[in-house]
Amino acid sequence: MSDFDFDIIWTTWPILRDATWISIKLFVLSLILATAIGLAVALMRMSKITPLRWFAAIYVWIFRGLPALVILFIAFFWLGNNLGLTPFQSAILGLGVSSGAYKAEIIRAGLLAVDRGQYEASEALGFTKVHYMRRIIIPQGIRVMVPNYVSNSTLLFKSTSLATVIGLNELTGRARQLANSTFQPIEILAAAGVIYLVFTSLMTLSQGFIERRFALKT
Amino acid sequence: MDVGFIIDIMPEILEGFSTTVRLFLWSMLFSTPLGLALALMRLSPLGPFRWVAGFYGWLVRGIPLILIMFYVFFALPEFGEAFLLSPFWSAVAALSVWTASYQAEAIRSGVLAVDQGQFEAAEALGMTKLHYMRRIVLPQSVRIIVPPFTGNAINTLKQTSLATVITVPEMSLLTTRIISREFNALEPLLALAIIYLALTTVLVFAQQGLERAFRLKA
16 A cells, blocks of 8 residues: 555545535535425424324324435436436435434424423413414524534535435545546545545534524523 | 336345345444444543544544445555455445444443442442443443434444445345336335335334333333
8 A cells, every 4th residue: 555645635626625515505405405394394293283293294204214315316316307307406305305304303302392381371472373483482492402403414414425326426426436537545535534524523513602502591 | 106016126126125134234233342342432431442432433423424335445445455345345344333433322321321329339349340331330221222222223224225336236226227227216216115114114113112121110
């Protein structure tokens, strides 16, 4: 084995940087979709309307029971083909739908942790459900959700690497190509790993900051 | 959608079933002792042990599993002939390394949840550390470890699907081959999804059974 060759990393850096940017865009967009789905499914699971509760429970059962890869395949090979989606759009959809099932459970747990009395008091004060969920319950539930939400989002960031199987040249897929074409997989794949580590570590560190941001002011 | 086609295609996908299950079982077999060792290292009074285990967790949980698979499969052989593994064993190695980092957290938090008085009483009775960990602490922590441990196992089963990126002929890879041969994605993917969902659902029931089995007898 030759010595670790830093030069190849500098040479390929512009390509890795562009691929990292794709990973970040993929992450942000699928996080937005997953959060929206998660919130909707969590509220449905807590609904008084039985079919909505069933729908939400089945959603969580199916999409947590399937590997994210399979969901991505369905989004790409079937939906993507029929709706004319690009691999990038398919990846957002697949990752969002998959992660949304986990987010739903996190959001539901947060909302259930809000004291029962808060619901009763809101109703006694004549708030409509939409109004008190938005103004009273969700703001309090967020505090409980934050740690799990952030660590689950770190998972989502790593899961963006799955998009490589549907031909998207995000960081992992691009690193693999470069590893093949330069014949220096040790250096290139390590560089990609360091880029992921920087982002996942930043997210873990930001967790404490976000928790303080949402903490009760005393 | 053609239900008959889903049923027709299933035996062909199930040819990868044993590969999927073997990936899962071998990974559990290797990751469990590794996870236990890492957890005990993190709980060790010796700084270097704690640092190594902490570094391991940060590294492995900070990068995507696909990238770990690529590293084992493409980069490791560059270090020497001895590291040249078949796709199957590369996937087992990557899955084991990855799963162990999560099992270490599950085991560590279980041990930490055992009442401090139990450690003190064991020491007061003159037990050696090895003795009381094995006889007093670990048996009590098993109850707390079971839910996250089995949760991680279910995750590992789903993640075996990623072995498709290094051409291990498990169920997901066979399904993509059928898709490209038949020019038809929906039915093969539904068949695959049904198999995974059945597998994960069975494991969730097994998890609940294990939790009941380890519950304190009142």
